Amino acid sequence: MEQFIAMLMTIHRLVVYLIMVPPILQHFVPVTAACMGAIALLLMGLWLYLSRLLATRLTPIFYDIKPLSPLQKKQLRQQLLDQVKREVAQVTAQPERLALTHLPHHELPWNGELRVGQKAVKLTLTRHLLEAFRQPQLAQRLLILGAAGAGKTTFLMNLVEAYLARSPADSDQPLPILLNLSSWTRECLSFEQWFLIELKGKYGLCLNLGQDWLKTQQFLPFLEGFDELDPRLQGSCLEAINRFQKMFQLPGLVVCSQPEPYQRCAVPLNIVGTIWLQPLTLGQVQAYLKAIASKHPQGIAQPPIWQTIHKNPQLMRLAQSPLLLHFLLVLDPPCSVNHAHELLTLYLKKYLGRDNFYSVSPHAPEPQPSQTLHWLSWLARNLQKHGQSEFLIGRMQPSWLPSQGQRRLYRIGVGLTAAGLVGTIAVITNWISNLGITSPVFWGTIAGAIAVFPHQISFVETLSWSPNQARRGLILGLWQGTVASFCLGVFLVAIGAVIFIIDPIYLETIEAALLRGSILSVVIIFSTGLMGALLTGWLGNPIEHQTFLNLGIWHSAKNTLIFALTGFGVGLLLTGVFSSIANLFFNLVSSVVSIPLALRILYYPPVVLKTGIMIGAIGGLIVSISCLQHFILRVILWYNGSIPWNYDRFLRHVSQRMLIQPLGRRYRFTNSLLRNYLARSYSSASLSSSKYSEESVMGSKNT
Template identity: 30%
Template sequence: MGNKDKYQNDSAKIDRQNIRDVKDHGKVAAIINENVNVNNFNFADFIQGFLNFFRPEDREAKVRSELLKGIKVEVVQRLEDSLQQNQLLVNQYLELPMFSQNEAVGRFERKKIISLPPETKIIDVFYRRDVAGKLLILGKPGAGKTTTLLRLAKELIEEAENNVDAPVPVIFELSNWQQDNLSIGDWLIEYLKDFYGMSDRRFNRSFLSGRKILPLLDGLDELGLVRQRLCIEKINNFIGEDIGTCLVVCCRDEEYQEGNFRLEKLNGAYCLQSPEEEEIYRYLEGLGKVDLWEVIQNNSQMWELANIPLFLNIMVTVYQGEPIYNEEQLFAAYIEECLQRMPTDVEKREKFFSSYTQEQTSYTQEQTRHWLTFLARQLEAENKTEFLIENMQPSWLENNVQKLAYRIIFGLVVGLIFGLIFGLIFGLIYGLIFGLIFGLIYGLIFRVEKIEPKQAFSFSWQKIKKNLILRLIDGLIDGLTFGLIFGLIFGLISGLIETLLFGIIGILIDDLTNLLIDGLILGLISGLILGLIYGLNTDIKLKHTPNQGIKESLKNSLSISIITTPFFLLIFYFYSLLDTGLGIKLALDEPEFSLFLGIIIGLHSGGLPSIKHFSLRLILWQNRLIPWNYAKFLKYSAQRRLTQQVGGRFRFIHDSLRKHFTGNKPVTSLSPQLDKNYSLRIIIFLIILTIFINITSCIYPITPQAKIFTPAIQTNNLVFSDIITHKWRNLERGNLIDFWGNEEEGFQPYCTYIMPIIALPGETLEIQEGKVFINNQPFTADYIADLPTQDYDEIKVEVPENYYLVLARHPDKNNQLLRGLIHKKEIIGQVLFKIW
């Protein structure tokens, strides 16, 4: 490099205020610093400002302000956490295209290389006249490319804060460019939506085309050579569409050269080189590590590592006297140091190690390595460098068994919610049976789709107009579908419980006809509601806390349910006044049905993604692939300086460290002694058991109207009764049964009785001389001894099939017996025990 031209910084630096938009020469757009006048407050200005809030230009200013704040927090945090925050001055040069097809930004036939002093700032290179805001940053792994990009972003942020016309620098990770057919412009728009919460794509497009954003593209080398070439072509096309666009791209030097495809629309390549021997010495001397300098000089492997700024910084941290021969050893020593080190006094004062005493014992080293390795491999598989907890997807599941368990749990939770609300309308039995069947079917057949959390809402007429017709059509389709499924399941349950085969067919036909009509009406209403909801919009919603997307989805779901339920109440109030003759007109009169539909709307507005997220994390946690409290663990790893946290986003402290974890041994299950979690089998069993108990049982109070013939139960007691399974099994002598009174047997009609069973089907009861015999065998029991049998000489009762004989003291005639044959169908349930 001795023949490189010497660069005089002051003479070549561009005057930023004199830049003009010269499109035919590809110069950068004008960036003019202006003073902002601050006026005294007056009421007229306040009213005008309030009205201006709804104007497009004020919306744009608000979005710009929020985006700038979020970007500033991200850049400052990442620079503070960087492994290269102690700046090592390195050699650098600027390569300008001058007639050479084969160089970094070749368009012409040769190149011009300008040596830059080590203290040269990247912002000065960016604003050179011959660069004009179109720059490629190249360097070896660990040379400081991303750190340089962050320093450039920091300088540009300061300018954007002082000049409202300056663009906002936004860092885009090219590793997230997943769709090859997507243009860079469209991808930037989607990126703003996914990572910065700017949900309005049309607004994002105008924001981008108006040069309100300055894209800083990092990680071109993460795409692989084939996709890297395609991406370079699309970047060239993007710049060519607007020749005045400023843009910076960051890439590893070796991968860029191997790609043999050039960013020809950029004006210069800023190349980071290895530090000189003298700079390494000064750096170590300034840190008081002269002894390390002597070791490096005498060890060729360590000298090779020290020529990479990242590795030199890590070496300063982890060197304990033992030689380090390669990158793997270096990162292994770094991880060990991070997991064992104690917090400094400064870190404690800054609360960097909040609740440190508690956190340091929360996770073992094996757990930390295991979970970070799994996370690194998921990011590698998805070709991403950043991670949001709410962006966890079912693709993280490792096999079909896990995917099946995920679908079943999701379906059961949804079915349980539907069943409980549905049970308020048609009875708990119908509701929970419907919920169980619906949940299992839905869980088994629904596709494993991407989980997309819903953002917080604000009002947008534009989105309402855009979505209303679409959602009305969707509502019609969903209404027909729901009416069909509802009719089939509800009709089938009704038939199974109440009728024989011909009854099932009749009910199915009748219910399907009516419920399909109701489905159309309810679908239209739901479509209208969904159209209004999808018209709710937020211009920008940055992720400030971990898992914010899921929390907002759940909050949106609850809020929308609360808002829409009264709306449905009002609609159905007028609807119920109409003589439509529809099958569920009586149900529509019930407030519970409005609640049911409100919850359905709420599930569509954020509830379903939340349930999917919960189900996914439950499976991953049970398989020991993630901790139960993922946010707590990731914060812990950030405190250990293994990851970085910026708001709700996490990334490894450096991509090289992430790749080190990716290259670790295959992820295996943690040792049993390290896993203190309960088995998922127990959780699934408890869920199924709970559903089964709710379906087959009932808890109810004993009212004064009930006729009770056992001293163990009194009026106002709360009893637990089996209302389903007693029909499928044989009851035993002494069981307490709850049944409706039959006047033919001497019972008071329309009253419920609780009495013990004395004789079973096929048995014969006899009373002779006050003694009770069953099948000619004496029968004695506590409740028999209290009966007035002494006045009966000869009684003989043969119990037919499907009947049970009950016997007790007559409530109105104390010296007489009350007996009766109770058919199985007349039994409401078997009283199992008293709760209180």
């Protein structure tokens, strides 16, 4: 035993001598120290890169869930169905949707033709639409084509509503799923993965459960927004949809698009039936206005409106679009406009008027219309840029920052804040244990390095335990601990070289530091492995309820405390075990080599307690990093004027003005035409803080 211990100490001594620099460099200690610092940074980068590389290989897109009983699956199915029903009810409850369906006998206010091959069938009533949809020759597969504002979304929602009304609640009919294709922005992502990720993001459905239901033909997708895709991706998207429906033998499929983007694609959809939405006829417009006037004698659709529209060819052309017809009706009296963008400008001016609606919060001033328009324009541009049709506050990402400089500022802010928080905890523990001030710098640097590394902002809302995922986390944690220990060892050797250059008499201290580093490396390896298992073993529920805007953020903050306590317990356990091993080891080697008292103190109970606290702080940081990142991102966006400080209140403010629509925690613009107009017409340059003039923004005719 004594020979083995002596051999270990000899190896430590040889390692120190092997990395010694030539004597000529001993006069350049600052340069050497700088080189050692550079080596430390390179090793930190190597650790982050290797950890991220292994994480991408060990962390699958599909996570395990607990086995579900038939009753649980039935309950989850009903929860998902209820979400779809609420979404359809909320969309069809919009004023323009209600106006377009309040005709006698619920007649559809559009010209719709169902084409099967060369045969065209006129559609008039909703029941006829559903009957045609369920014809064997169509197999519940439809392509809906229509110009912007022609009523594609209204048509789609009416179809889903009729489908749900005719399907018994306890039946095994496929579940209608409403998704927007605009988020399919990467050709390398398979359509199956995109579909399941969208299910998870929109309805909170667990990925594995979604995949299981997809394989058993329990979904009937209703897809819109194909024309919002990047034109370079549209052809690939159609091919992916064809492969998707063939692979999983979907029980049905509905796709909406404008005609031009679809017709440009070389490969058509494998769908037999096509519904073409034509402009309204003059007779339909007149009948619609009369129906509205009869239902609302004091409302907006008085007989003179038809006379005004009928005498103006430009207004008549605009009125043939169901959506633009609604915009015309809210202008009382209808103004003479020549283009759709002029109509939208007047529509915004009307709905942003401060006297038309009550205040969201009586204790807070409402934003000026120009300020509201600027914030809406920023939101519309970013939704369009990132291929999203719906907005959730907690899903804003650093890519939403307008410049590279602001993204760098964001990363620096996150890193400094994390380092400050963890460093403060270390200072407090040092003050209690009276152990010096070097540890806060060490722990703060680790926290800053973890935080500054790019992360996708996502929140841990609900928790359940998965043994398989815990095993993956254990492997990943052991790997990260091994790499970190290697980097720590090289760093300690490099520091030892610098100390030896300064004064060789500290060689014994260097050896003691290396011995301590060896023990600390074992602690790091096993603690990161156990922490990885505990942190990644927790998964979300099969379906996460989405009710309030900031619910995910608050749930994530609560779960931070759980993980911090877990890390605290793991730290105490591991450091306690290995401190006992270290003390036993010191007792063995004390007969061969003298161990400095300073090294023994490092494994005493107060230090063990402090290490457990700091490991708990790092564990809490890992899972709360999204909360911190989200806060820093919101602060930067608020500071540069892109968003208001209270985003929740602002979204409720504009939803009451019927410009955006709440869907649970999500928001979407009432129609894509309005969203695209805001994104295109009001740039950040024209709405800078120095030009917040209500007259210049709301009174001008934007082109």
